[in-house]
Amino acid sequence: MFAKTAGQIDFDRVLIVDDHPLFCDALSMTLQSVTRIGEIHTADRLENAIALIAGGLRPDAVILDLNLPDVDGLEGLVRVKAATDAPVIVVSSISENRVISQVIRAGASGYVPKHSQRDVFRTAFETVHSGDVFVPDGFALIDDDADTEHSDAANRLATLTNQQSRILQLICEGKLNKQIAFDLSIAETTVKAHVTAIMRKLGVQSRTQAVLLAKKASLASVLQE
Structure with missing residues (x-):
């Protein structure tokens, strides 16, 4: 795992999930300059990141x-947290207080705007390494009824397994059980069993209600509030 020594933070391995190669390269260099990293792994899709973790990768962050490209809003954070116990630091070009509030409430260990200077990344990693949550300067936690609803939706979604999250995503795309079974190469009866489990975990009575709850946790709905 990681340890703090000689003024720097040691990480055996870090996983960066971002679909912009140039940003991945720049972030990798930034992280190497502020931490001692043994390995940096990258994934340009959430599914690729989940596959790396399922294949044995144990990132320290x-x-x-x-x-x-393959997720909507907070779904990526929810699924990564379900796949690993490592702290998750969100790095995004979005700096809306409402979005940051939702990300932190959904379980992120930190939130760093992409345009941040190197020292901000250093501070973020030091903060997360010490067990605290990092948020950018000037951030104000939004605590209202709408935000609480989004947070509750994200917490329910966090109880789903990776397979259940994938099936819910396909349901949100309007696909029927038969189509989902074909896409995932599983039996239609297995899909039905997963759908039943999904609705039970989300506390809903229908597929439509499941979709509506999933949308409550989406980035788009957060920004539209």
Whole structure:
């Protein structure tokens, strides 16, 4: 795991999940300059990141972009947290207080705007390493009824397994059980069993209600409030 020595933080391995190669390269160099990292792994899709973790990668920290091609809003954070116990630091170009509030309430260990200077990344890693949560200067936690609803939706989604999260995503895309079974190469009866478990965990009675709850945790709905 990681340890703090000689003024720097040691990480055996860090996983960066971002679909912009140039940013990944720049972030990798930044992290290497402020921490002692043994390995830096990258993934340009959430599914690729989940596959790396499922294949045995045990990151000491995950750096996650919210705007990935294969996820919607907080779904990426929820699924990464379900896949690993490592702290997740969200790095995003979005700096809305409401979005940051939702990300922290959904379980992120830190939130760093992409335009931040190197010292901010250093402070973020030191803060997370010490067991605290890092948020950018000037951030104000939003605590209202709408925000609480989004947080509750994210917490329910966090109880889903990776397979259940994937199935819920396909349901949100309007796909039927037969189509989901084909896409995931599993039996339709298995899909039905997962759908039943999903609705039970989310506390809903129908697929439509499950979709609506999932949308409450989406980045788009947060920004529209």
